[in-house]
Amino acid sequence: MNYPVWQLEFLGGGFLIAVIAIIHVYIAQFAVGGGLFLVLTEHLGRRNNDPGIIDYVRRHTKFFLLLTMVFGALTGVGIWFTISLLNPSATSVLIHTFVFAWSTEWTFFVVEIVSLFIYYYTFDTLSERKHLIMGWIYFGAAWMSLFVINGIIDFMLTPGAWVENNNFWSGFFNPTFWPALFFRTFFSIMIAGLFGFLTASFLKDKKLRTTMLRYSAKWLLVPFVLFLAASWWYRASLPPHIEEIIFQKMPQLRPFITLFMACSPLLILGGLIMAIRMPSGLSRSMAAVMLLIGLMYFGAFEFLREGGRRPYIIYDYMYSNTILKKDLDQVAEAGVLQQAKWIEHKRITPDNLGAAGRELFNVLCLSCHSIGGPLNDIRQQVRMSSPEELNLIFATMGKERPYMPPFAGNEFEKQVLIKFLNTNIRR
Amino acid sequence: MDAVSLIPAPDAIPVHWFWLHLLLTLTTFLHFVAMNIMLGTGFIAFSTPFWRGNDVLPLNSHIAKVLPYSIAFTINLGVAPLLFLQVLYGQFLYTSSILMATYWLSIVGLLIISYYAAYIYRLVDEKTGLARLYIGASILLLLVVSFLFSNNISIMQMPEVWSTYFSDRTGWLLNFSDAALVPRYLHFIASAIAIGGLAIALYFEIRQRRGAKDGDEWIKLGCNWFTGATIINFGFGFWFLGALPTVAYDPATIGGKIFFILVVGSVATIIPAVASAQTGRIIPATAWALGTVLLMTLARDVLRLTYLKPYFSLPDLPYVPQYSSFVVFLLAFAGGIFLVGWMLKTVWNAKKEVA
Numbered sequence: 001m002n003y004p005v006w007q008l009e010f011l012g013g014g015f016l017i018a019v020i021a022i023i024h025v026y027i028a029q030f031a032v033g034g035g036l037f038l039v040l041t042e043h044l045g046r047r048n049n050d051p052g053i054i055d056y057v058r059r060h061t062k063f064f065l066l067l068t069m070v071f072g073a074l075t076g077v078g079i080w081f082t083i084s085l086l087n088p089s090a091t092s093v094l095i096h097t098f099v100f101a102w103s104t105e106w107t108f109f110v111v112e113i114v115s116l117f118i119y120y121y122t123f124d125t126l127s128e129r130k131h132l133i134m135g136w137i138y139f140g141a142a143w144m145s146l147f148v149i150n151g152i153i154d155f156m157l158t159p160g161a162w163v164e165n166n167n168f169w170s171g172f173f174n175p176t177f178w179p180a181l182f183f184r185t186f187f188s189i190m191i192a193g194l195f196g197f198l199t200a201s202f203l204k205d206k207k208l209r210t211t212m213l214r215y216s217a218k219w220l221l222v223p224f225v226l227f228l229a230a231s232w233w234y235r236a237s238l239p240p241h242i243e244e245i246i247f248q249k250m251p252q253l254r255p256f257i258t259l260f261m262a263c264s265p266l267l268i269l270g271g272l273i274m275a276i277r278m279p280s281g282l283s284r285s286m287a288a289v290m291l292l293i294g295l296m297y298f299g300a301f302e303f304l305r306e307g308g309r310r311p312y313i314i315y316d317y318m319y320s321n322t323i324l325k326k327d328l329d330q331v332a333e334a335g336v337l338q339q340a341k342w343i344e345h346k347r348i349t350p351d352n353l354g355a356a357g358r359e360l361f362n363v364l365c366l367s368c369h370s371i372g373g374p375l376n377d378i379r380q381q382v383r384m385s386s387p388e389e390l391n392l393i394f395a396t397m398g399k400e401r402p403y404m405p406p407f408a409g410n411e412f413e414k415q416v417l418i419k420f421l422n423t424n425i426r427r
Numbered sequence: 428m429d430a431v432s433l434i435p436a437p438d439a440i441p442v443h444w445f446w447l448h449l450l451l452t453l454t455t456f457l458h459f460v461a462m463n464i465m466l467g468t469g470f471i472a473f474s475t476p477f478w479r480g481n482d483v484l485p486l487n488s489h490i491a492k493v494l495p496y497s498i499a500f501t502i503n504l505g506v507a508p509l510l511f512l513q514v515l516y517g518q519f520l521y522t523s524s525i526l527m528a529t530y531w532l533s534i535v536g537l538l539i540i541s542y543y544a545a546y547i548y549r550l551v552d553e554k555t556g557l558a559r560l561y562i563g564a565s566i567l568l569l570l571v572v573s574f575l576f577s578n579n580i581s582i583m584q585m586p587e588v589w590s591t592y593f594s595d596r597t598g599w600l601l602n603f604s605d606a607a608l609v610p611r612y613l614h615f616i617a618s619a620i621a622i623g624g625l626a627i628a629l630y631f632e633i634r635q636r637r638g639a640k641d642g643d644e645w646i647k648l649g650c651n652w653f654t655g656a657t658i659i660n661f662g663f664g665f666w667f668l669g670a671l672p673t674v675a676y677d678p679a680t681i682g683g684k685i686f687f688i689l690v691v692g693s694v695a696t697i698i699p700a701v702a703s704a705q706t707g708r709i710i711p712a713t714a715w716a717l718g719t720v721l722l723m724t725l726a727r728d729v730l731r732l733t734y735l736k737p738y739f740s741l742p743d744l745p746y747v748p749q750y751s752s753f754v755v756f757l758l759a760f761a762g763g764i765f766l767v768g769w770m771l772k773t774v775w776n777a778k779k780e781v782a
Contacts, residue, residue, distance in 0.1 A: 002435040003521055004589075006528040007596035016532070069499060070542045077502065078535035084513070085528045085598075088435075088521035095513045096438035100752035103450070106507050107756070107763035113499050114767050118774055125777050134773075137766060168441070168752045341433055344593045362596075 001322055001331070003088040004342040005362040013370035013377070014306075017082050022299040024075035028149075029298075030195055031068035031112075032142045033188030037196060037219060038064065038119070039135030044215075046128055052208045054123070060199045061120045067195075069116065073109075087367060089322035090156075090313040097162075097171055098152050105148040111141035146184060154180045156314050157305060158239065163317050179234040186227035187298065190267075193219030194294045197274050197287035210277045217275040220290075224268060238308070241402075242315070246308040250403045252376075256303040263297035310403035313367075319405040320367045328408060336363055336409040348416055357420025360413055368404075371425065382425050390418055428593070430586040434738055435518040439745040442753050444515060448728070448741065451511035456724045458504040460717065465497035466573065466616070467623010469545070469566045471652055476559065484554045486645045489630065491549045491562070498542050515741065516731075522589060523582035528598025530575050541568035570616065577612040581605045584734035610667035617660035618723070624652025625704060625716055632709040637778075650704040653712070657701055675733050682733045689726035693719050 008016070038061055045053030084091040095102065115138035122131060151172040155162065162171035196216030203209040235243065246253055270290045274283065313320050323331055331339045337346050337356065340363050345356040361378075369378035385393065394414055398406030407414055440447060472490040475483045513520055524531045544565035551558045581602045582588060588604055602608055628649030631642030668676065668690070676690070677683035700715035732740070 002518075004433075004525045004592050005596065006525050006598050020535075066543075066546060070546070071539060073499070073502060074535055074539045074542065077506065077538075078532075080509075081524070081532055081535055084521050085525055085532060088517075088525065092438045092513070092517050092521065095510065095517060096440060098752075099441065099447070099510065099514045100756040102510050103507060104752075104756045104759040106503075106510065107759045109503055109506070111763050111766050113503055114770055117496060117499070118770055122774060122777065126773070127777075130773055130777070134770065137770065141766075166747070168749050172752075341435060342592065344428075 001089070001336075001340045001363065003322075005366055006085050007362060008366070009371040010373040011370065012366050013368055013373055013375035014086070015370060015373055015375040017079070017086055018303070018306075018375065020075055020078045020082050022295070022302055024072065024079050025302060026191065026295050026298050027068060027072040028076060029146070029184060029188035030064075030191045031072050032139075032146045032185070033190070033192035033219075034064050034068065034195060035116075035135070035139035035142045036189060037192035039132060039139055041215070042132060042135060046132070052205060053212070056200070056203060056208065056212055058120075058123050060196070061123075063199050064195075065116055065120050069113065087313055087320075087322060090318055093314060093318065094152060094156070097166075097168065098155075101148050101152055101168075101172060105145050108141040108145045108148070112138060112145065115141060143185070146188065147181060150181050150184055151177055157242065157309050158237075159315055159317060175239070176234060176237045179230060179237045182230040183227065183234045186223040186230055189223040190220050190227060191294060191298075193217065193221075193223075193271070194287075194291050197283070197290055201280060201283040201287040204280075206277075206280075209280060209283070213283060214275045217271045220271040220274075221268065224271075228264075242308045245310060245403055246304055250307055250310065252403075253304055253307045256300040256307070259296060259300040260304065263293055263300065266293050267297060307403070311398065311405040319408075321364050321405055321408070322367070323405065323408050328406065331408045332410060334410075336360060336413055348412065353416060354420060354424060357416045357424065360409060360417045361420055361425075364405075364408060364417070378421070379425050382421050387418075387422055390421060394418060428590040430589055431738060433522070433589050434586055435522060437518045437744055439747040440514060441747065441749040443746065443748075444741040444744055446753065447511050447514050451508055451515060452724060452728055454504060454507035454511065455727070456721050458501065458508050459720055459724055460622070461497060461501040461504045462573075463619040463622035463720070464626045465494065465501045465623075466566070466569055466619040467621065467652075467656075468497065468626055469494055469562060469569065469623070470620050471623055471627065471649075473559065473562045473566050475648070476555075481555060483648075485641075486627070486648065487554045487562075489645075490627070491545075491554065493630070494545045494562075494565075495542070495549055498545055502538065515744070516583065516735075519583045519586070519735065519739070520579070522586075523579050525598065526582055526589065526592055526600040527575070527579060530598070530601070531579060532598075534572050534575055537568045537572050541565045541572070544568070573615060573619075574612050577608060577615065578602055580731075581608045581611070584731060586738055607667060607670040610663055610670050614660060614663040614667045617656050617663050618720075621653050621656035621660060622716060622720065624649045624654075624656060625700075625709075625713060628653065628704065628709050629713050646707070646709065650707070650709075650712075653704050653716075654701050657697060671730070672734075674736075675730055680733075682729055682736070686726055686729045686733065689722050689729065693722040693726065696722060 038057060041053065041060070042057045045051075045057060080091075083094075115134050118126075119131065119134045119138055122134065126134065151174070154176045155171045155174050158175045159171055160174040161167070162174065193216045196219055197213060200209055200212035200216055203212060238246075247257065267290070270286065270293060274286060274290065278286070309315050309320075311319055312325075313322070316325060318324050319328075327339075337343050337348065337359065340359075343359050343363075345352045345359055348356045365378060369376045369381075371377070372379050382390065393401065394407050394417075397404040409417070468490045472487045472494075476487070541564070544561045548554070548558055548561040548565065551561070554562075578601055582600060585602065585605060588600075588602055591600055626649070628646045631639075631645045631649070635642050635646075674680065674683060676687050678687060696715050696718040700712045700719060703709075703712035703715060
């Protein structure tokens with residue numbers, strides 16, 4: 001309502017953010033768990049006085065640095081860019097409310113960069129003790145980044161008392177902060193095991209390869225039990241209406257629930273198989289498949305978490321289409337076209353029905369629906385419904401369809417939008 | 428359409444705008460320094476072999492080693508000013524980003540390719556032939572990214588061009604209607620090359636102070652790049668000044684007065700910087716040049732305020748004080764500085780022991 005809408009069609013409906021966010025969060029969590037993996041594996045190598053393990057840590061660190069520092073860091077910037085383009089109003093709320101959480105996280109990011117560079121380049125120049133301290137500093141800073149970001153991400157799902165008091169701490173330590181923190185911490189350790197498989201599978205020494213694959217399997221399997229416990233806690237902490245949306249009221253989320261459930265035994269089974277001695281070619285392929293399963297597992301979770309917020313972008317505060325919950329009645333009374341700033345056709349006339357309908361679609365629908373794209377394709381949904389059924393959908397938004405915001409415009413705008421869907425989108 | 432009616436309503440800030448602006452200026456300065464080193468040294472590494480041939484390859488090996496660090500720190504130090512810019516000017520910045528959304532989002536991909544190209548350049552032993560393609564691609568993409576940033580800031584400061592959105596809503600706006608866009612961009616790039624040259628000189632000066640025997644040639648080369656690029660930059664600077672609206676340096680306004688003083692101050696500090704560099708006094712040259720970068724950063728801030736004056740001033744921002752998280756940030760910041768200082772000192776001492 002406040003900002004112009006980037007008129008995406010095929011790539012609309014949250015596709016861009018889904019792709020960037022899932023990849024980024026997967027790597028960013030590797031950056032946390034992988035830090036612990038580095039330092040504890042180095043401890044192991046030093047304790048056993050095993051140069052093979054130390055050399056493995058050195059190689060793994062190079063891979064880790066190139067992946068997390070370049071791709072991880074830049075996709076993180078990419079998320080920021082993307083959300084500010086797709087939903088500037090919500091981004092603005094997050095930035096203004098948590099400016100000093102973001103800036104605190106930035107200081108941890110600085111420490112991460114410096115410590116990781118030093119860790120990688122000083123295997124031979126620093127004493128063992130000081131080198132390990134560098135590794136611990138890296139892990140500490142990376143986990144603190146997770147701690148801070150976790151507060152902001154979960155604020156969007158469960159802002160708790162912030163909605164009433166607008167207090168920073170109420171929003172940050174929101175109702176799902178702690179279970180989500182444990183959930184993400186254990187998951188990040190599991191991801192470290194998954195990436196450990198990949199680098200270990202490239203080791204030429206058979207004995208060392210088997211040792212490190214088994215070692216990585218422990219990183220996947222041991223925290224898995226704790227991860228499942230944290231998942232249960234996370235689910236139990238969700239307000240009942242959010243749990244209901246995710247597990248009952250939103251049919252679009254069922255495939256992701258199924259995927260999440262199916263990937264759990266696959267990860268356990270895969271982890272056990274990786275511990276078996278096998279040819280290097282096979283272990284590399286298996287490692288790649290395991291990484292992919294991990295990505296799907298986490299992707300499914302992210303879809304569920306995002307879906308749970310529906311119809312809001314910030315739960316109970318701002319709808320997906322950026323209209324504030326408290327403003328809904330006022331917008332409905334005055335009309336969307338009058339209230340939104342970036343509207344060319346403030347007044348609907350017989351000559352601009354199509355153009356005004358498109359503007360209503362941009363403001364009210366485009367944040368969740370693509371046109372002909374892979375996510376939430378409005379064209380497919382319109383074509384599946386008769387004009388009468390389409391009217392029914394509008395009548396049930398925010399009620400029987402609780403994952404959609406109530407229609408925010410006035411009755412005339414509703415008819416103009418329906419006409420636009422039936423004429424311009426249905427064809 | 429009336430530009431004022433398009434400006435989004437800002438959200439409330441949690442501390443007085445002065446603190447946020449102080450952090451914006453400070454982190455922008457740090458970002459500019461890192462960016463200048465990154466872009467300038469990369470540009471010099473790519474372009475010098477065209478006329479010096481392979482005898483500059485030892486220098487390029489040093490630059491190749493440092494380039495991934497400087498990219499990492501440029502990006503990291505860019506995150507903070509982008510954050511504070513959003514807090515203070517989000518209603519303008521988000522809008523301009525959306526108007527050029529396709530270009531804006533492409534920056535992420537361009538930076539990833541550029542960063543990996545710089546790493547490949549570092550990792551290949553031979554810095555000739557194909558390797559030059561990597562450094563060339565890396566620098567070319569960074570130059571494109573720089574232009575897109577200049578373009579965004581240009582749109583952000585000129586709400587009067589925002590209504591072009593209604594003729595194209597798909598995020599492809601380049602603001603060539605701003606006469607200052609191109610000279611501003613060239614001014615920034617020439618500054619980066621100048622500071623990059625000085626950074627090369629400083630790097631070898633420090634190495635020599637720590638006992639290295641080589642480097643005289645590269646100190647001289649770096650100083651010459653610094654001097655040459657600075658002289659050319661006077662031309663771009665005057666072009667930039669001429670393209671600015673006269674109100675920017677109008678002595679009748681406070682903003683105009685301050686801007687004028689800062690520009691004169693920049694000239695007054697860059698002259699001794701060049702003189703010091705040409706006489707081989709690298710540390711004083713660096714100090715003067717950093718002073719220039721700081722003054723130009725401040726001039727940049729004043730200029731932004733002047734551009735936006737018809738639409739906005741900082742005291743207009745809604746302000747709902749909540750200082751506790753600011754205190755936590757300051758503590759984390761102090762702790763971060765301490766840790767980074769300790770780590771750098773540890774490495775510095777360890778290198779000394781090894782040497």
